Every structure is written in C-alpha cells, then in structure tokens.
Amino acid sequence: MILRILNLVLIGALVLAAAYVYRIKFEATVQAEHLAKLRDQVRHERDKIAALRAHWGELDDPARVQDLAKRFLKLQPVAPTQFDTLDHLPDQPPDYMRPGSKDPIGGMIEHLEVPLEVTGSIPRDGATPQTSDNTTTPPAAAPAQSGAGSE
Amino acid sequence: MSAIAEPIAEALPVAPAEPWLRRFKRVMFYGRNVDRSAKARARVGLAIVGFVVVYGIIALRLVLFGIISDSRTPQRIIVDDAVATARPDIRDRNGEILAIDVRVPSLYAEPRRIIDVDEAVELLTAVLPDLDPTELRARLSSKRGFVWLKRDITPEQEKEIYRQGLPGIGFLKENKRDYPNGPEVSHLIGHVNIDNQGIAGMEKWLDSHGLAALHMAGLATDRLQKPVVLAADLRVQHALRDELVQARDHFHAIAAAGVVLNVNTGEIVAMVSEPDYDPNDPRQANEPSRINRLTTGVYEMGSTFKAFTVAMALESGKITLNSSFDARMPLRMGRFLIHDFDPEHRFLTVPEIFYYSSNIGAARIALSLGTSAQQAFLKKMGQLDRLRTELPESAAPILPRRWSDLTTATIAFGHGLSVAPLQAVMGVAAIMNGGILIPPTFLKRTQQEADELGKRVISRRTSLMMRYLMRLNVEKGTARKADVPGYYIGGKTGTADKVVNGRYSKTKVLTDFMAILPADHPQYLLLIMLDEPKATPETHGFTTSGWNAVPTGAKVVARIAPLLGIEPRMDLPTADQLILASLKQSR
Numbered sequence: 176m177i178l179r180i181l182n183l184v185l186i187g188a189l190v191l192a193a194a195y196v197y198r199i200k201f202e203a204t205v206q207a208e209h210l211a212k213l214r215d216q217v218r219h220e221r222d223k224i225a226a227l228r229a230h231w232g233e234l235d236d237p238a239r240v241q242d243l244a245k246r247f248l249k250l251q252p253v254a255p256t257q258f259d260t261l262d263h264l265p266d267q268p269p270d271y272m273r274p275g276s277k278d279p280i281g282g283m284i285e286h287l288e289v290p291l292e293v294t295g296s297i298p299r300d301g302a303t304p305q306t307s308d309n310t311t312t313p314p315a316a317a318p319a320q321s322g323a324g325s326e
Numbered sequence: 327m328s329a330i331a332e333p334i335a336e337a338l339p340v341a342p343a344e345p346w347l348r349r350f351k352r353v354m355f356y357g358r359n360v361d362r363s364a365k366a367r368a369r370v371g372l373a374i375v376g377f378v379v380v381y382g383i384i385a386l387r388l389v390l391f392g393i394i395s396d397s398r399t400p401q402r403i404i405v406d407d408a409v410a411t412a413r414p415d416i417r418d419r420n421g422e423i424l425a426i427d428v429r430v431p432s433l434y435a436e437p438r439r440i441i442d443v444d445e446a447v448e449l450l451t452a453v454l455p456d457l458d459p460t461e462l463r464a465r466l467s468s469k470r471g472f473v474w475l476k477r478d479i480t481p482e483q484e485k486e487i488y489r490q491g492l493p494g495i496g497f498l499k500e501n502k503r504d505y506p507n508g509p510e511v512s513h514l515i516g517h518v519n520i521d522n523q524g525i526a527g528m529e530k531w532l533d534s535h536g537l538a539a540l541h542m543a544g545l546a547t548d549r550l551q552k553p554v555v556l557a558a559d560l561r562v563q564h565a566l567r568d569e570l571v572q573a574r575d576h577f578h579a580i581a582a583a584g585v586v587l588n589v590n591t592g593e594i595v596a597m598v599s600e601p602d603y604d605p606n607d608p609r610q611a612n613e614p615s616r617i618n619r620l621t622t623g624v625y626e627m628g629s630t631f632k633a634f635t636v637a638m639a640l641e642s643g644k645i646t647l648n649s650s651f652d653a654r655m656p657l658r659m660g661r662f663l664i665h666d667f668d669p670e671h672r673f674l675t676v677p678e679i680f681y682y683s684s685n686i687g688a689a690r691i692a693l694s695l696g697t698s699a700q701q702a703f704l705k706k707m708g709q710l711d712r713l714r715t716e717l718p719e720s721a722a723p724i725l726p727r728r729w730s731d732l733t734t735a736t737i738a739f740g741h742g743l744s745v746a747p748l749q750a751v752m753g754v755a756a757i758m759n760g761g762i763l764i765p766p767t768f769l770k771r772t773q774q775e776a777d778e779l780g781k782r783v784i785s786r787r788t789s790l791m792m793r794y795l796m797r798l799n800v801e802k803g804t805a806r807k808a809d810v811p812g813y814y815i816g817g818k819t820g821t822a823d824k825v826v827n828g829r830y831s832k833t834k835v836l837t838d839f840m841a842i843l844p845a846d847h848p849q850y851l852l853l854i855m856l857d858e859p860k861a862t863p864e865t866h867g868f869t870t871s872g873w874n875a876v877p878t879g880a881k882v883v884a885r886i887a888p889l890l891g892i893e894p895r896m897d898l899p900t901a902d903q904l905i906l907a908s909l910k911q912s913r
Contacts (some may be wrong), residue, residue, distance in 0.1 A: 200392065222429040222499075232423040232506025237564035252885065255812030255894035 388587045411522055412501050413532065414551035416515055418560040419595075419770055424511050425529070425605075427501045427522075431484040433475040437466050439494035446492050453486045454479065454629055477520055478502055503529075505605040507560065510567060513618040514558055514597050514768065516717075517605035526611065528556065528768060531716040555770045557593035563884040567598040570854070573878040576861035582878075583619045585748060585853040586886060589755040589842070591776040592764035594715075594852070595890070597748075602670055619855070622719045624744040628822030628871070629683045629804075630754065630840050631740030636680050636795060637757045638703040639691045650675045651694075653686040659732045664739075666690050667821075667870065680795045681803025683819065684744045685739040692738030693731060700734050706783050707753040708763060709745050716768045721746050740820055741830075746839070751853050754818075754840050758796070758848040761789045790909045797845035797901035804872045808841055808880045812894030813887050816845030816901075817879065819871035824858065834858050837871035843892060846904050850890055854879040 231237070242251060344352075356362060416425040433454075442447055443466045451459050454476055465473045479487075484497055503509070503518045505523040516527015524530040532554060566584045586596040599619045602756070603610040610616060612649065617623060639645040650673045657664040666684050679687030692700055704710050713720040724744040726733045736742040748766060756763040762780035796816030798806050805817040818836040823830040838855040842848040854875045865873035898904060 203392075225426055226428045228423055229426045229428050229504045229506050232426065232504075235422070236507045237561055238507075238510060238568070241564070241568065252890060255810065255884065255887070256896065258888070258894045260811075260893070292401065 346904060352356075385706060392431075412415045412551065413503065413518070413522060413524075413529075413878065415553035416528060416532075417553050417555050418433065418511075418558050418563075419555065419593075420559060421555075423506055424515055424556065424558075424560065425503055425505050426522040428504045429476045429499045430502045431481065431497045432477045432500045433479055433484075433487065434496055434498060435466055435473050435475050436496070437468050437470055437473060441466055441493055446495065449490045449492060450475070450487065453483055464631045467777070469470055480872070503605075504842050507564075508606060509602050509604045510564055511558065511560070512602040512605050512611075513599045513620075514563070515605065517608040518613060519608075526608075526719070527717055528554070530718045531768075544827055546780065556768055557588070557591075557595060558768065559595050559768050559889065562886045563596040563598065565889065566596045566882055567600065567602075568793045569878055569882045569885065570598050573854075573856060573859075573874065577856060577862060577874045579856045579859040579874075580598070581615070581857035583747065583853075583855040583857075584882065585620055585751050585851075586890075587751055587755055587766060587851045587853075589759040589848050589851050590764075591771050591773055592752070592755070592766045592779070593771050594748075594766050594768050596804055596886075597768075618717070618719055619857070620748045620853075621713075621715065621717055622721050622771075622897065624721050624724055624746050625836055625855075626741050626744050626822040626825075627747070627750050627838060628740040628820030628837055629685075629688075630750060630818050630820035631737065631743075632688045633754055633757055633792065633796075633840070634704065634707060634709070634816050635688045635692050635700075635738040636676060637784055637788055637792050638700065639676065639695060640791050641703070641784045642695055642699065644695070645676060647676050647791060647794075651679060651687045651690040653679070653684050653690075657686045657689055657735065659735055660690075662732060664735060677795055677798055677857075680818075681799040683739075683804050688738040688820075689735035690735050697729055697731065697734045700737065701724070701729060704737075704743070706763075707756060708765075709743070709749060709753055713746055713752065713765075714764055715748070716794050723749065740822060747853060747855055751840070751851060755851045756783050757789060757792045758842050759789070760786050787909070790905065793842070793845055793848065794901050794905040794909065796842055797905060800845070801901055805839065805841075806877050807872060808839070808883070810880050810884045812896055813883055813892060814844040814846060814895065814898050815841050815880075815883055816843075816848070817841035817876070819876055821870045833869075835869050837869070837875040839871055839875035841879045841883060843883055843887060844895070845901070846898075846908075850880060850886075852882060852886075854882065 352360075374856075394582075412427055415423060415427070418424055433450075435446075443463060446466055447459055447463050450462060451457050453663065456484070457476060462475065465475065472831070475495075484849050486493065488497070501522055504521055505515070505517075512527075514527060516524060516529040518529050519525050524533040566586060570582040573579070581598040581600060582585050584596070585594060585598075587594055597620060599617070601616050603613075603616050605611075619625075653666065653669070653674045654671050656666075664685050666680065666682070666686055669686075670678070670682055670684070673682055674682065674687045674690070676687075678684070679691070701710070710723060710725060712720055714720055723746065723908075726742050752763070752766050755766075761782050761784040763783045764776050764780040789801075793816060796818060797814070798816075799819075800809050800815055800817050804819045805815075808815050808817050818840050820840075822830070822836045822838075824834040824836055825831070826834055836855065836857050837859055838853060841852040841854075843850055843852070856875050856878070859869055859874040861867045861869050861873075
C-alpha cells in the first residue's frame with residue numbers, strides 16, 4: 176500500500192517535473208528568439224547610425240560648409256589681430272547698475288559712452304511702439320531698450 | 327536465472343489444474359512443453375531494455391538540441407548578410423569621420439530558379455536602366471547557382487524590384503565604404519575595391535595590419551571594431567586643399583601639393599596632392615597625373631636644400647654664422663658655371679648666403695666641407711634612403727650615379743638629388759625641432775612615443791641657429807611675402823629648374839616653400855609645392871617661389887594657425903633679438 180502511494184507520488188512528481196521542464200524550455204526558446212530579434216534590431220540600429228553618421232559627415236564637410244558660408248553669410252576669415260587673451264582684457268567697468276539703487280535706468284544713461292545709433296539690425300518702426308508702451312522711459316534710452324527687446 | 331527456475335518448478339504440478347480449453351489452446355499455439363510465463367518475463371525484460379535505450383537516445387538528443395539550437399539561429403542571419411567584410415571607421419584627430427561602412431542592398435539572382443528569363447530581363451532593365459540587357463540575359467540563362475547582377479543599388483530600386491516579385495531574384499545587404507568628405511582626404515586614406523578590401527593609402531595599411539587575416543577567418547563581420555584615429559585634422563586638411571586648389575588655378579600650375587607636419591611628434595596633420603580624386607569613385611585614381619606627389623614622386627627640391635647645407639656647415643663647427651664666402655663671380659666647375667639668380671657680387675656671410683639664396687655660396691660651403699661629409703650628413707638626415715610611412719606607396723630617392731665635386735656643389739643648392747618631398751620635410755623638421763629626426767606618421771602619436779622613436783642628428787645649438795636663419799629669411803630674404811603678422815613665420819624658398827629631355831629647362835620650374843611656425847619655438851612645418859607655375863601680371867613675370875609658393879603659404883598659415891591652436895603674438899622683436907639672443911644665453 177505504501178509502495179503504491181509512493182509510486183503515485185513519484186508519477187505525480189514526474190509529471191510535474193516534465194511540465195516544469197517543458198515550460199522552462201519553452202520560455203528559453205521564447206527568450207532566445209527575443210534575443211535574436213533584439214540582436215538583429217541592434218544591428219539594424221547600428222547600421223542606421225552609421226548611415227546617419229555618414230550623412231552627417233557629408234553635411235559637416237568643411238568644403239560644403241565653406242561654400243554655404245560664402246553664399247549666405249557675410250563673415251570674413253578671422254584676422255590674427257582679432258585674437259586676444261583674457262589677461263589683456265581691461266579692468267571691470269564701473270557697475271553703474273547696483274542692485275537697490277533708486278534710478279537704475281537713469282544711472283545707465285549717465286554712464287553710456289557709446290553714442291546711441293540705430294543700426295541696420297533694428298527695425299525702425301519697432302522703436303515707436305516701445306516708447307508709447309512705456310511712457311516713463313526717457314526718450315534717450317528708448318533705442319537701447321528696443322534694441323534689446325526686439326528680435 | 328536460478329530465481330526464475332524456482333517458480334517454474336512450482337508451476338509444473340499446478341499445470342493439470344488448468345482448464346482444458348486453455349490448455350488446448352496453449353498446446354496448439356505454443357507446443358506441449360513450453361512455459362509461457364518464463365518466456366514472457368524474458369520478453370518483458372527485453373522490451374524494458376529496448377525502451378530504456380530508445381528513451382535514452384531521445385533524452386540525449388533533447389539535451390544536445392537544448393545546448394546547440396540557441397547558437398545556430400543568429401549565426402545564420404549573419405552569414406546571410408555579411409558578404410563584403412566590415413572595416414573599422416577611420417576618424418581624424420578630432421573624431422570627424424573620414425571613412426565609414428554603410429549597408430547597401432545588392433541585387434543577385436539564382437539563375438536555376440528563374441522561370442521566365444525574358445520577363446526578368448525586361449522588368450529589371452526597366453528599374454535599372456544601366457544594366458546591359460544582353461549581358462543580363464546571358465547571366466540569367468547560365469546554369470550557375472548564384473550571380474551578382476548589380477552591387478550597391480538604392481533603397482528605392484530595391485523596393486521596386488521587390489514589388490515585381492520575380493522568382494530567383496534576391497537582395498543581400500553588403501558593407502560599402504563611404505567617404506563623406508569626398509576628394510578632401512583622398513591621397514591620405516586611399517580607397518577600397520568593390521569587395522571592401524583596401525587597395526591604396528591608409529585603407530591598404532589597415533589590410534596589411536591584421537584586417538585581411540580577420541577577414542579570412544570570417545571574423546570581421548561586426549562593426550564593433552575599434553576606429554582608427556589618424557593624425558590628420560580634417561579642417562586643416564580642407565584649408566590647405568582649398569588654398570592649393572586656388573593657387574593651382576591662379577598660377578596655372580599642373581600640380582600643387584602641401585604638407586603640414588607637427589615637428590615635435592612627426593604627425594602629418596594634413597597632406598594634399600592636387601589633382602586628387604574622389605575615393606567614392608576610385609576609377610580616376612589610376613590616372614598618372616593624380617599620383618600622390620609627396621610620397622610617390624621624387625623631385626629636386628631646389629634651394630630648400632640649402633637648409634641642409636647650412637645646417638651641415640654649422641654642425642661641423644668649422645663654419646660659424648660669421649664665416650663668409652666668395653660670391654663675387656659665378657663658380658666655374660669644369661664645363662659648368664654656377665650662377666646666382668640675383669647676384670650680389672661680393673663676399674657673403676652664411677646668413678646672407680641663406681637669405682639671398684646664393685647658389686655660389688652654398689656650393690662653396692659644401693665644397694669646403696667635402697663630398698664625404700655631405701654624403702654622411704644627408705644619409706644621417708634620411709635623404710638618401712627610401713622613406714617608408716604607413717602609406718604603401720613610396721619612392722626611393724634618385725641618387726647621382728657618380729658623386730663628383732660638381733655633384734656636391736649642385737646638391738648643396740638642391741639640384742642633382744631627387745627626393746620625395748615628404749622626405750625633405752622630415753629632414754627640415756629635424757633641423758627645426760631641436761635636432762631630433764622623427765619618422766613621419768599618419769597615425770596619431772603622443773609626444774612620448776615620438777621621443778622614443780626619434781634620434782638626435784644635430785645639436786640643439788645648430789637647430790637654434792637654423793631657426794634664426796629661417797626667420798631672417800622671412801624678415802629680409804626671399805620669403806618676405808610670408809610674413810603673416812602675429813605668427814612669426816620662418817621659411818625657406820626653393821625654385822628648381824625642371825629637367826626636360828635631359829636638360830634643365832629655363833622656363834619650367836618647380837617651386838616650393840617650407841615654413842615653420844612659430845620660428846622661435848617651431849610647432850608645425852608647412853610645405854607648399856607648385857609644379858610648373860606660370861607667371862601672372864602680379865608676379866611681374868617671375869615664376870620663382872617667392873612670387874607663388876610663398877604667398878600661397880602665407881594664406882595657408884593665416885587660415886590654419888588658429889585651427890592648430892597657435893596663439894598670435896603681436897609686435898615681436900626681430901630674429902636678431904629674439905632667437906639669436908637666446909642662442910647667446912644658451913652658450
């Protein structure tokens with residue numbers, strides 16, 4: 176009787192073990208397929224990256240950039256005189272806009288050295304609405320402000 | 327067996343108790359004296375053994391499948407695709423890509439599986455008009471298992487052909503080498519053939535250094551190989567090439583070439599030999615006019631060789647900067663007369679000989695030291711042996727057949743000995759960098775590696791004096807047009823008459839210019855070489871180096887110095903004060 180129960184238990188265990196092994200095996204296969212798929216994907220991604228890098232290399236080619244710069248920009252090659260080191264910089268300018276000062280804009284105007292002039296990059300009619308918006312601004316500072324504010 | 331025998335003995339007496347019908351059957355089926363139960367036991371035993379064996383085999387196979395099957399599937403995919411082998415990327419010193427592998431589809435056919443050849447030919451030529459129909463038909467009608475139809479088709483063409491659904495036509499993705507910068511770096515990196523094997527330049531060097539063996543073993547299929555980093559700087563290379571192309575067109579020269587060399591490490595930062603070719607379309611590469619003039623051409627370098635002559639003189643100790651030589655009249659050597667281009671008709675000191683570029687003076691210096699001293703010095707500077715770099719292409723210098731006194735005199739000013747320009751660059755770099763001869767390289771190299779490779783050929787002192795002379799030549803001499811403010815350039819010009827039909831031509835010249843920057847602590851050496859420049863209105867009819875190679879060199883320096891990280895310094899004192907003074911201190 177004990178033998179028979181033992182037999183039944185063993186058979187049951189065998190079936191369970193077989194089912195378990197089968198499941199593991201099945202999962203392993205699924206994983207292996209997944210792995211192969213991922214590897215393939217990685218390879219494809221790498222190929223794509225390589226293609227994009229090659230394309231970037233073409234776009235970034237100095238000859239092409241030089242050609243485009245010549246056509247669309249008004250830049251000149253840098254002259255040796257235009258290089259300088261940081262220790263040749265003049266001393267720090269007086270900080271006329273101290274935090275907490277009563278009239279920062281007035282202080283700014285007092286210290287302005289550069290004559291205010293309208294350059295080509297500032298739209299001419301952009302200056303008028305700026306002054307009408309902010310009536311407290313003295314007219315002399317208006318171009319400077321519109322220069323900073325307008326695109 | 328004895329255990330079985332016992333029950334048999336017991337069973338026999340029981341036998342008569344058996345019903346008669348069963349007994350009858352037994353006797354009829356099996357014979358009178360056969361014991362069925364014993365036989366059955368034996369059979370069951372046999373069956374057990376059989377089943378154990380069969381299931382054992384099945385279990386074993388299962389285990390084997392479990393182990394092997396994983397590695398089999400991905401392998402098949404790779405073999406399907408990787409026909410042409412992968413190559414490592416080539417990058418410049420800043421990581422810019424010079425050469426990279428991209429995957430492109432290629433079209434193949436399996437002629438045995440094609441059903442209707444005519445239809446296939448018709449449909450394929452519709453998509454790929456450059457396929458020759460008769461050749462295509464011949465290929466498809468052959469009995470071979472596999473033929474290439476067209477390598478490297480576009481993805482659109484692939485889609486279209488795929489949609490036609492022809493049996494026996496298929497695609498393989500292949501690695502194809504792409505050179506995004508086109509002709510910019512052509513001679514430097516070379517190119518590959520249709521099977522992605524390097525056949526020129528650095529590409530060939532890659533193959534000869536292990537890559538070919540990897541390919542044979544079928545291992546180089548992945549793109550995970552380490553990129554190869556060159557010493558070249560793409561931006562410097564472009565600036566040099568751009569200026570050289572302009573100079574070549576401006577002076578109507580048949581060729582222009584240039585090198586930028588780091589004198590302290592021997593790294594070749596840029597190398598251009600114009601006309602060049604597009605490595606993406608290497609068919610032009612075989613035209614003889616497109617050879618790399620810097621390594622495969624040999625030239626008489628002209629007056630730049632005076633740098634060697636003067637360095638030799640100063641190194642010998644017998645001649646100092648204050649020695650002077652008779653240059654009052656042309657030097658007669660047997661049947662020949664050695665002239666100066668722009669004679670001074672007086673005694674010239676060594677610096678004057680250098681910056682007036684006096685042939686007579688240089689010849690007299692060499693003659694005073696003797697032929698064997700000159701040979702030994704040039705040998706030491708690597709000018710008499712073939713220079714080998716990573717590039718497979720190289721040319722041996724052409725030495726004079728008989729090294730007479732006349733030869734000594736002419737070699738002193740750069741005629742009679744033809745060397746590869748890169749070789750001369752290496753020699754002058756050694757004179758400038760403090761006296762260490764470093765073999766030039768196209769691969770990135772650290773200062774330590776260079777120090778290990780380099781060997782001292784001249785003293786530091788001589789090198790300092792030569793720097794002084796090079797700077798003096800820009801301040802007072804033939805290279806005045808090279809004085810870009812801020813970079814303190816030193817340089818030596820050279821104009822060599824070309825040999826046409828065995829005689830020196832009066833009109834066809836090769837001009838070159840070697841510039842060092844900055845002259846007080848040289849970091850880079852620049853060579854500009856123009857082959858047969860013509861006179862233009864601006865040059866007032868002159869074709870000498872000072873009028874064409876030197877201005878070109880100045881333009882190049884102005885462009886490349888910021889790229890090379892050389893800081894401009896304004897208002898520097900003259901060579902007498904800056905370099906000569908440090909010479910006196912070192913004494």
